[in-house]
Amino acid sequence: xxxxxxxxxxxxxxxxxxxxxxxxxxxxxxxxxxxxxxxxxxxxxxxxxxxxxxxxxxxxxxxxxxxxxxxxxxxxxxxxxxxxxxxxxxxxxxxxxxxxxxxxxxxxxxxxxxxxxxxxxxxxxxxxxxxxxxxxxxxxxxxxxxxxxxxxxxxxxxxxxxxxxxxxxxxxxxxxxxxxxxxxxxxxxxxxxxxxxxxxxxxxxxxxxxxxxxxxxxxxxxxxxxxxxxxxxxxxxxxxxxxxxxxxxxxxxxxxxxxxxxxxxxxxxxxxxxxxxxxxxxxxxxxxxxxxxxxxxxxxxxxxxxxxxxxxxxxxxxxxxxxxxxxxxxxxxxxxxxxxxxxxxxxxxxxxxxxxxxxxxxxxxxxxxxxxxxxxxxxxxxxxxx
Amino acid sequence: xxxxxxxxxxxxxxxxxxxxxxxxxxxxxxxxxxxxxxxxxxxxxxxxxxxxxxxxxxxxxxxxxxxxxxxxxxxxxxxxxxxxxxxxxxxxxxxxxxxxxxxxxxxxxxxxxxxxxxxxxxxxxxxxxxxxxxxxxxxxxxxxxxxxxxxxxxxxxxxxxxxxxxxxxxxxxxxxxxxxxxxxxxxxxxxxxxxxxxxxxxxxxxxxxxxxxxxxxxxxxxxxxxxxxxxxxxxxxxxxxxxxxxxxxxxxxxxxxxxxxxxxxxxxxxxxxxxxxxxxxxxxxxxxxxxxxxxxxxxxxxxxxxxxxxxxxxxxxxxxxxxxxxxxxxxxxxxxxxxxxxxxxxxxxxxxxxxxxxxxxxxxxxxxxxxxxxxxxxxxxxxxxxxxxxxxxxxxxxxxxxxxxxxxxxxxxxxxxxxxxxxxxxxxxxxxxxxxxxxxxxxxxxxxxxxxxxxxxxxxxxxxxxxxxxxxxxxxxxx
Numbered sequence: 021x022x023x024x025x026x027x028x029x030x031x032x033x034x035x036x037x038x039x040x041x042x043x044x045x046x047x048x049x050x051x052x053x054x055x056x057x058x059x060x061x062x063x064x065x066x067x068x069x070x071x072x073x074x075x076x077x078x079x080x081x082x083x084x085x086x087x088x089x090x091x092x093x094x095x096x097x098x099x100x101x102x103x104x105x106x107x108x109x110x111x112x113x114x115x116x117x118x119x120x121x122x123x124x125x126x127x128x129x130x131x132x133x134x135x136x137x138x139x140x141x142x143x144x145x146x147x148x149x150x151x152x153x154x155x156x157x158x159x160x161x162x163x164x165x166x167x168x169x170x171x172x173x174x175x176x177x178x179x180x181x182x183x184x185x186x187x188x189x190x191x192x193x194x195x196x197x198x199x200x201x202x203x204x205x206x207x208x209x210x211x212x213x214x215x216x217x218x219x220x221x222x223x224x225x226x227x228x229x230x231x232x233x234x235x236x237x238x239x240x241x242x243x244x245x246x247x248x249x250x251x252x253x254x255x256x257x258x259x260x261x262x263x264x265x266x267x268x269x270x271x272x273x274x275x276x277x278x279x280x281x282x283x284x285x286x287x288x289x290x291x292x293x294x295x296x297x298x299x300x301x302x303x304x305x306x307x308x309x310x311x312x313x314x315x316x317x318x319x320x321x322x323x324x325x326x327x328x329x330x331x332x333x334x335x336x337x338x339x340x341x342x343x344x345x346x347x348x349x350x351x352x353x354x355x356x357x358x359x360x361x362x363x364x365x366x367x368x369x370x371x372x373x374x375x376x377x378x379x380x381x382x383x384x385x386x387x388x389x390x391x392x393x394x395x396x397x398x399x400x401x402x403x404x405x406x
Numbered sequence: 407x408x409x410x411x412x413x414x415x416x417x418x419x420x421x422x423x424x425x426x427x428x429x430x431x432x433x434x435x436x437x438x439x440x441x442x443x444x445x446x447x448x449x450x451x452x453x454x455x456x457x458x459x460x461x462x463x464x465x466x467x468x469x470x471x472x473x474x475x476x477x478x479x480x481x482x483x484x485x486x487x488x489x490x491x492x493x494x495x496x497x498x499x500x501x502x503x504x505x506x507x508x509x510x511x512x513x514x515x516x517x518x519x520x521x522x523x524x525x526x527x528x529x530x531x532x533x534x535x536x537x538x539x540x541x542x543x544x545x546x547x548x549x550x551x552x553x554x555x556x557x558x559x560x561x562x563x564x565x566x567x568x569x570x571x572x573x574x575x576x577x578x579x580x581x582x583x584x585x586x587x588x589x590x591x592x593x594x595x596x597x598x599x600x601x602x603x604x605x606x607x608x609x610x611x612x613x614x615x616x617x618x619x620x621x622x623x624x625x626x627x628x629x630x631x632x633x634x635x636x637x638x639x640x641x642x643x644x645x646x647x648x649x650x651x652x653x654x655x656x657x658x659x660x661x662x663x664x665x666x667x668x669x670x671x672x673x674x675x676x677x678x679x680x681x682x683x684x685x686x687x688x689x690x691x692x693x694x695x696x697x698x699x700x701x702x703x704x705x706x707x708x709x710x711x712x713x714x715x716x717x718x719x720x721x722x723x724x725x726x727x728x729x730x731x732x733x734x735x736x737x738x739x740x741x742x743x744x745x746x747x748x749x750x751x752x753x754x755x756x757x758x759x760x761x762x763x764x765x766x767x768x769x770x771x772x773x774x775x776x777x778x779x780x781x782x783x784x785x786x787x788x789x790x791x792x793x794x795x796x797x798x799x800x801x802x803x804x805x806x807x808x809x810x811x812x813x814x815x816x817x818x819x820x821x822x823x824x825x826x827x828x829x830x831x832x833x834x835x836x837x838x839x840x841x842x843x844x845x846x847x848x849x850x851x852x853x854x855x856x857x858x859x860x861x862x863x864x865x866x867x868x869x870x871x872x873x874x875x876x877x878x879x880x881x882x883x884x885x
Contacts, residue, residue, distance in 0.1 A: 036742035036794070041442055041735040042482040045546045046522060055500035055520060056454065057437035057481065066440075067433055080431045099671045100738030334528075 021079055024119050028072045030110050035072060037102045038065045044104075047097035049339035050087055053356040058084045061094035061104050068111055082121060085111055087353060089346050090224050091308035091339035096315075105313070106264075112226030122225055130227055130345075133184045134217035134234050140168075143188040160386025164189050171195070175207010178284065179242050181250045181259065182210060184217040186378040193378070196399035197251045197281055203402055204291035215241035220258035221344045223265070235262050239274050248274075249281040251393065253310035253377035254344060256280045260314060280310060281395065282376060286319035293402050295327050302328040302397060303370035305361070305384065307377030311337040320376050324394045327401045330374070335364045340375075342383035358387045365389065372397070416471040416495075417451055423463050427454040427501075438478065438496045442543070444745050445486035445828050449476075449496040456501050458576065458584060458614040465612070465858075466582040468495050474861045477612040479519060479551030482543040484734075484746050485827030487554065487607045492861040497612055499550050505529055506615065513620040514573055514590055519550025519613045526618070535620040538565040541823070542731045550613050556605030558823035560656035560687070560730070563781035565621065567823065569604045576615035577603060580854035590617060602849065607825050608860035610853035624655070624689035628699055629723045633680035633712040637661055640682035641756040643709040644780040647686070648753065652701050656687040657781030658730055664777040667736040668729040674722075676729060680712060684780065685730055733777040734788065740773055741790035745802050747809050751818035753783045762812040763787045770805040772798075784822035785813065810836065826864045834866055 040062050045051045050059040057063035067084055071077050085108070092105045115121035122130075132138045147164040149155050171182065171194055178201065182194060198208050215238045219231035239262065242248050250256035256278060263272035285292065304320060311317040317337070324330040341347060341357030361384070365373060374394040375381040384391045420428035429435070429452045438449045450473065455461050468475045474494040481488055481498075490496055503520035510533060517526060524545045527536040540559035541547055547557065553575060558567045565571075574588035588600030603610050634640040640659055647657065660668065661682050669676040676683065684706075688698040703714055717723040737744040751759045760776060767774035767789060778786040787809055791798045810820060810833055820830055820837050834843060847865055 032794075033742075036792075037738055039735060039738045039742065039744060040440060041543070042480060042546050043543065043732060043735050045480060046524070055498075055503060057498075058434050063437045066437055070433060070436055078433070080433045084433065099668075099732035099735035101671070102738070 021082070021120065023076045023078055025075055026071060026077045026114055026118050027075065028068060028111060028114050030068060030072060030107050032072075034103055034107055035065065035069050037100055038062065039100060040066065041099070043099060044094035044097045047093045047336055047338065049089055049091060049093065049341060049357040049360075050353060052338065052360060053353060059087055061098075064088060065102070065104065065107065068107060071111075077115070077119065082115060082119070085115065086121075087350060089339050089341065089343035089354075089357070091343060092312040093308060093337060093339055096312045096337065109223055109226075109228070112224070113228045114226075116226030117229075122227060126225070127227065130222050130225055130230065133221060134219070134230075134237075136213050136216045139184060139188050139216075160382050160384075162189050162382070165191075171198070171210045173207075173209045174198070174202060176209045176244070176246060177206040178246055179209050179211060179248045180281070181215060181218070181248055181252075181255060183215075183252055183255050186252050186255075187216065190378055193251065193393045193396055196393065196396040199399050200285070200292075200395045200402065201249070201281070203293050204285070204288050209246065211241035214238060218255040218258040220254050223258065224344050224346075228265070232266060235266055235271070239271065242274070242277070245277065247284060248278045249284050250278060251281045251376070251395065253280065253307035253314065254379055257309035257313040280314060280316050280319065280376070282319035282323050283316050286322040289322065289326060292323075292326060297401070299327065299329050300372075301331060301370045302372060302374050303331045303333065303365055303368045304394070305333065305340060305365070305373055305375045305380060305391075306337045307375060307380045308337065308339050310376055317376075320374070320394050324374060324398065327398050331368050331370055333364050333368070335361070340380050340383055342377070342379040344379050347379075347383050354383065355387075358383060362387050362389065412471055413450060413473070416467060416473060419467050419471075420451060420453060420464060420495075424453055424455065424460060427456075428452070429454070438481070438498065439490065440481070441478070441484075441486065441488040442482040443484050443486040443489065443827070443829055444743065445489045447490040448493060449490040450493045452496045452498060454498050454501050458578065461497060461499075461578045461612050461614050462582055462584060464495065464497055465578055465580065469582060469858060474858050475612075476860045477550065477554070477608045479548035479554070480522065480543075480546050482547050483551060483555065483827060484748065484824045485821070485829040487825050487827035487860070487863060488551075489828050491828060494861065499612070499614075500548065502614065503548075508533070508620075510535070510620070512590060514617050515620055516615055516617050517549050518615060519548060519553070521549050523547050523549060523552060530620060531623070534623050536623055537618050538562070538571050538621040539568045542734060544731065549616050549618065553604050553613050553616055554607050555823065555825040558779070558784070560658050560779060562823075563657055563779065564653050564655045564689075569601055571619045571621070572600065572604055572616055573619055574617040575600055575603055575613050577611040577613050579611040580856070580859040584614075585611075588617075605825070606850075606853075607827060607864050609850055609864055611859055626692040626695045627655070627687065627689045627723070628695050629717040629726055630684075630686040630688075630699065630702055631676070631715040631717070631726060632684040632686065632702070632706050633677045634682045634684070634710065635680065635712055636710070637682040637760060638757045639709045639711070640684055641760060641780065643684060643706055643711070644756060645753045646705045646709065647702060648781065650701055650705055652688075652698055654686050654698070654702075654781060655689040656685065657779070658685040659683070659776070659778055659780035660685070660730065660733065661776040663740065663773070663775045664733050667739045667775070668733050668777075670739055671732055671736045672725055672729040674725040674729050676726075677712070685726060730777070733775075737775055737788055737790050740775070741792050743791050743793045744775075745789045745791070745806055746824075747785070747787045747789075747806055748822050748824040749785050749810055749813035749818050749820060750822040751783045751785060751813050751816045753781075755816040755818070756780065756783060756785075759785065759812055759816050759818070763809055766805050766808045766812065770801040770808075772801060772805055779822070782822075783818070807833070828863055831862070831864060832866050834864075
């Protein structure tokens with residue numbers, strides 16, 4: 021498309037908050053692999069300023085916006101506290117509502133995430149194909165069961181959020197998390213199917229109206245005031261942002277109840293079973309939505325550190341390239357970004373990798389690494405000791 | 407965007423060997439119109455080469471089509487050195503970012519110009535070495551940019567600036583020939599063309615490979631944070647520390663406003679109530695460092711220091727430095743734009759010039775923030791403003807000029823480490839006579855007789871006759 025009119029409703033004070041010092045550049049995964057201004061936070065903000073001023077965009081502009089992984093590593097790096105994430109979300113929403121940015125098939129794909137029957141049917145089909153070895157190994161998908169055993173609630177002290185893809189493909193991780201939570205004496209409640217998609221991927225894609233619909237539905241699945249624990253960093257960041265997304269008191273109260281599962285456990289380290297036996301050396305990959313968005317990544321080290329030698333990476337929390345659906349739409353950049361992460365991981369001699377986000381976990385696995393959720397690792401160590 | 411047919415031909419010629427790494431999209435060109443300064447230009451085409459040969463081919467093509475060119479590193483310069491004026495082709499060296507060879511025996515590493523300063527030091531760290539120049543923009547600025555500006559940084563007080571840490575440079579000269587300036591021996595005969603090239607801000611060609619000297623990491627490092635209720639006591643302490651025979655590795659000062667914005671970003675426990683803080687780093691053998699700490703303590707006490715905090719470990723040290731090195735960007739917490747000056751004054755005149763800076767800012771109704779390399783008298787007064795305010799740019803420029811004047815009157819110079827670029831080009835006459843500048847112009851012409859390399863920079867128009875690509879800092883260059 022050429023010179024399509026657009027109204028970019030980003031507040032001017034947000035746009036001018038960037039002084040273009042460039043300190044964000046090395047913390048941006050797409051700048052790191054391209055070394056191009058157009059793939060940097062400073063560059064993207066300058067482009068937004070331009071589009072905001074001129075009121076027109078073209079394919080070039082859309083591509084520069086679409087290649088952002090939305091990891092928000094630039095926000096942690098920015099000395100001026102520029103709110104890059106919300107500017108990018110506003111830009112994508114404007115593109116999706118005012119231009120042909122998201123085609124019908126992409127919209128349908130996103131819609132399926134919140135549509136449990138379709139997601140289950142699709143997953144069962146993949147599971148069947150896996151049995152006939154028709155799914156390439158390099159996709160790094162977990163072995164998906166054809167028939168899913170249900171999750172069983174054990175009380176109502178805390179909720180455990182289940183989500184869409186993670187519940188369809190990695191329900192065993194939820195089970196492991198449940199066991200670790202229960203080892204502190206807590207009873208776990210699971211939400212009904214209204215909580216089967218948080219809407220994070222929709223916000224990233226600019227489909228905010230759909231995300232708001234999903235958010236309202238999700239909130240209904242968590243009555244009462246028990247804490248809502250999340251074992252997926254991306255979903256947790258989204259649930260914590262409902263207050264901002266829906267701009268209502270109910271949503272703000274809901275978001276207050278949300279904690280990453282490690283945050284909750286880190287406050288109860290003494291309730292966890294004692295550490296015995298060996299401490300394997302585990303390298304921890306900080307998911308961006310835990311480190312840069314929730315800013316809660318330290319809690320993973322606190323919990324994991326009780327059972328293993330948890331080693332951090334020396335890369336300032338640079339993104340791994342997964343970015344929710346990003347690796348599907350931008351496989352080349354996602355793979356280049358991942359190569360950098362893999363090099364950093366391989367420099368550390370460790371037995372396996374822990375990642376508290378299903379997207380990162382699958383993306384790193386498809387790069388050939390052994391990766392598990394931190395609490396799956398903990399669960400394994402607790403079980404052995406019993 | 408490229409319009410004229412000659413430029414279209416140039417673009418297609420560049421594309422014949424660069425492929426899609428020669429760009430002319432409207433949105434993208436806009437991104438290369440600015441660097442880290444407040445000035446803005448207008449690039450004709452942006453090239454993203456990956457080798458010396460490509461840089462050479464770009465320069466030869468530019469010559470054939472009578473187009474000037476300009477090299478750009480990470481685009482963090484603060485004097486507009488990489489702002490394209492005179493419709494040049496931008497040669498962005500960011501993709502040339504390989505560390506080619508590390509030779510520990512000779513303490514030399516060959517690197518491409520796009521390698522980031524901190525990436526290099528991190529790569530060297532396990533081997534026990536680092537690259538000494540460490541500008542505040544260290545995490546993002548490139549070695550090529552450091553060479554162009556002869557960059558400094560806090561630790562240059564003890565270790566010297568970039569020129570002391572570069573042994574040799576491979577450059578593509580403005581006529582397209584490739585030359586090696588300098589060599590790897592300690593003493594080299596003949597004129598020091600390497601030294602001439604370093605700090606020439608891209609007016610003598612494009613660096614394509616740099617042989618940097620490796621500095622061993624010190625066995626012991628101590629970082630101290632001193633706070634003062636009066637900025638004058640802090641400034642006086644700076645002179646006293648050095649007068650006592652101590653050369654700290656770094657000796658930095660921040661005033662109250664700087665402390666406040668920096669603390670809001672890093673939460674390092676900077677004392678936000680203090681009028682000024684000094685960040686003092688001592689390194690070397692443990693005994694010497696311990697002695698240094700005692701000297702600093704004693705001097706500070708004589709100058710009414712509030713407290714002396716010694717960083718307990720590497721993490722605390724890193725956090726304090728993170729605050730200092732992010733200060734400029736953090737100015738956006740006060741106002742959306744800033745104009746950062748870079749002058750040097752004799753250490754003994756620090757108090758006097760600082761007071762003048764505050765007076766000047768007040769007189770022009772602007773906010774001044776001071777964060778600077780106190781040890782070598784390198785001031786960095788920052789004027790924070792909002793460019794949306796009517797008439798503010800004129801006030802900022804007038805205040806900037808007044809600050810430069812005050813520094814020169816105090817026996818100082820125009821620029822410490824950010825270069826002259828576009829920003830200070832027209833101030834050169836405040837420091838140099840017409841004869842001085844004509845002589846400098848002769849040197850430049852020896853490298854670039856036809857004025858192709860980064861035109862309109864460093865020397866004011868009129869100091870050379872072959873300045874054919876335009877005359878003045880263009881109206882509207884200020885943003």
